Amino acid sequence: MGAIERNNVTVTGRTAGPALVFAHGFGCDQHMWRLVAPSFEDRYRVVTYDHVGFGGSDLRAFDAARHGSLQGYADDLLEIAAELELDDAVFVGHSVAAMIGVRAAVTDPAAFRALALVCPSPRYIDEPGYHGGFSSAEIEDLLDTLDSNYLGWSAAMAPVIMGNADRPELGEELTNSFCRTDPAIAEAFARVTFLSDSRVDLPLVAVPTLVIQTTNDAIAPDEVGRFVAEQLPQSAFTRLDAIGHCPNLSAPAETVAAIEAFLATLG
Numbered sequence: 001m002g003a004i005e006r007n008n009v010t011v012t013g014r015t016a017g018p019a020l021v022f023a024h025g026f027g028c029d030q031h032m033w034r035l036v037a038p039s040f041e042d043r044y045r046v047v048t049y050d051h052v053g054f055g056g057s058d059l060r061a062f063d064a065a066r067h068g069s070l071q072g073y074a075d076d077l078l079e080i081a082a083e084l085e086l087d088d089a090v091f092v093g094h095s096v097a098a099m100i101g102v103r104a105a106v107t108d109p110a111a112f113r114a115l116a117l118v119c120p121s122p123r124y125i126d127e128p129g130y131h132g133g134f135s136s137a138e139i140e141d142l143l144d145t146l147d148s149n150y151l152g153w154s155a156a157m158a159p160v161i162m163g164n165a166d167r168p169e170l171g172e173e174l175t176n177s178f179c180r181t182d183p184a185i186a187e188a189f190a191r192v193t194f195l196s197d198s199r200v201d202l203p204l205v206a207v208p209t210l211v212i213q214t215t216n217d218a219i220a221p222d223e224v225g226r227f228v229a230e231q232l233p234q235s236a237f238t239r240l241d242a243i244g245h246c247p248n249l250s251a252p253a254e255t256v257a258a259i260e261a262f263l264a265t266l267g
Contacts, residue, residue, distance in 0.1 A: 158174040170250055
């Protein structure tokens with residue numbers, strides 16, 4: 001099975017030339033980019049895909065060993081780029097996919113021309129001298145609850161992650177997305193997500209990188225976004241006029257504008 005089939009890859013826009021590759025976060029699929037990605041189809045080859053185990057990906061391709069770390073998902077991404085023979089590609093990753101893109105860029109520095117990281121976090125757990133937003137006990141409680149009652153966890157956590165309490169339809173969409181995911185795969189990916197530590201990778205990224213931050217992000221607080229930008233050798237930091245962890249849904253116009261401005265700096 002090729003990577004294009006395995007990851008349910010969709011290609012729109014131009015048939016050749018520079019590409020934008022959009023990757024979704026935990027519990028989601030490529031549909032989460034539907035309000036952002038089409039804005040670039042007139043100038044770019046636009047690629048969206050599903051991580052293995054999510055959306056329309058082939059569930060049979062999920063491998064507990066390969067997908068037991070972010071490296072496995074980064075390898076999937078690099079295989080997609082190779083099969084599509086992407087030229088001059090920019091990677092756009094949301095949430096945990098931001099660190100998947102970072103890992104891919106470190107593994108193969110020639111794979112992408114630049115990265116755009118939407119609400120990234122390299123480490124969710126607090127440590128002395130580093131604020132990730134959660135204590136170790138809080139993450140273990142989160143994972144235990146997710147393991148024992150995934151649907152209940154999804155219904156409770158999705159609106160918190162989304163923010164924008166005045167727009168409950170957004171939280172409902174994220175809840176529904178979580179609930180469509182196989183609970184066993186979701187639990188495994190949650191452990192990869194919330195227990196990972198990508199801080200060592202950040203200084204190794206050799207391409208220009210945009211960090212997009214929002215307000216009141218319950219998953220990746222402001223201090224984390226600032227840390228990511230400070231650790232990257234070639235970084236730009238943008239704060240959106242948006243609330244919550246999913247601006248690709250709650251503030252698509254602002255997200256598009258931030259990416260557009262970054263692309264303009266690349267020439």
